[in-house]
Amino acid sequence: MTDKKVAVVIGGSRGIGRQICIDLAKQGYAVVVAGKSLSDASAVHPFPPDPNSSQSTSSTVAREITEVGGTALALAADTRNPASIEALFSATWKHFGRLDLVIYNAGAIWWASVAKTSMRRFKLMQEVNVEGLYATVQSSLPYFERGGWHGRIIVVSPPIYSRFFRGKTAYAMGKVGMSVLTKGLAMDWQREGKKDMAITSIWPASAIESAATLAASNDPEQRQDLRHPSIFSDAILAMLAAPATTVNGLLDTDEDFLRNHAGVSDFSRYSLVPGTSPRRIMPAEFPSLEVAEQADEGKRVDSTLVSRRAAKL
Known part of the structure; x- marks a missing residue:
């Protein structure tokens, strides 16, 4: 048991994930x-x-x-195996007795055209990205319920816009699916009155130094377009400090959230190479996903109720 808030960071072993873990610990999280x-x-x-x-x-x-006085526990988790994810949350609860935050940073990457993306690679990305996230959400919900429905989920997935699909369709299918889960679960919680729960998606506005950008990190010219991973963890900390109603269902970038919600205007301290201005890789604006008849669902269907009725016939 612990009095500290408990964060589970899936994909926390290196790069951006490591930075998130380090900075959460500095803020007092186990x-x-x-x-x-x-x-x-x-x-x-x-x-x-x-x-x-x-x-x-x-x-x-x-x-x-732990060497600097923080609280941490290393656990193995295979995002391709739902049983492994279930065991992760069971072990977390057994060790700490609470769950306050889940960050899903795991990911498989392959950027190529549809013709150059094999079925094997496609399936791997769906298993690690969207299916892994879904298993994580499903496994975490019972523990959030035990805690009285007070908690946050942060997903590393992008705002939805057309240019993202170009040249990496198979990858985008999973990543956009993760963002759809963010939007959909947020609507579930809003409908169910869970005002202290929020799920938020975050994506880098400019490329960040990580294992995924290792080639760029080793190239002096490309290195100038990279930011330090602390911008990502700073944005996550700002999201956690914001009211749940502000961030529930939000799809945003690190830079935009820090600018619009944390009052940050100077991002120079995040440049990997001092004095440079990394190129923004995200659009300046994102399309709204809402429509004129946003609230008009018609007669909502609940398949669980349909199945129960069918079973009685």
Whole structure:
């Protein structure tokens, strides 16, 4: 049991995920660092390891936190296996006795045309991205219920806009699906009156140094277009500080949220190369997903009730 708020960060072993874990711990969270596998953190020399290397694991991140007096627990979780996700939340509750925050940062990436994306790669991305998130949400809900429906879920997925699909359709199908889950679950909670629950999606406005941008990090010219991962964790902390009603169902970028909700106007401190202005990769504005008849659902169908009626016939 702990009096601290408890955060489960799935995909917290390196890069952006590691930064999120470190900064949450600094804010007083007990952090469950979840990744595909664990390691012997005591055997890593020098320590801490390069945060974008394979030496950075859930175990080393947990060690980084505990060595400076924070609270952390490293747990293995395979996002392709729903039973593994269920075990993650069960172990978290058994160890800490509470759950306040879930961050889904796990992801599989393959950017190519449909013709150049095999079925094997397509299935991997759907399993890790959208199916992994769905399993995470399903597994976490009973524990949020135990806590009285007070909590947050943060999803690393983008605002929905047409340019995102270009050249990476298979990847976009999963990522946009994750954003649809954010919108849909937010509507469920709003309809059910769960005012202290919020699910929010966040995406980088400019490229961020991570394992996914390693090639750019090693190229002096491309390096100038990268930001430090602290911009992402700062935006998440700002989202957590905002009222649940403000961020529930929101699809936003790190830069835009910090500017519009945290009063940040100078982003120069986040430039990986001092004095540079990383190129924004997101559109200046995003389309609204609402329609003129937004509130008109007609007669809503609940398949669980339909199934019960069918069973009685």
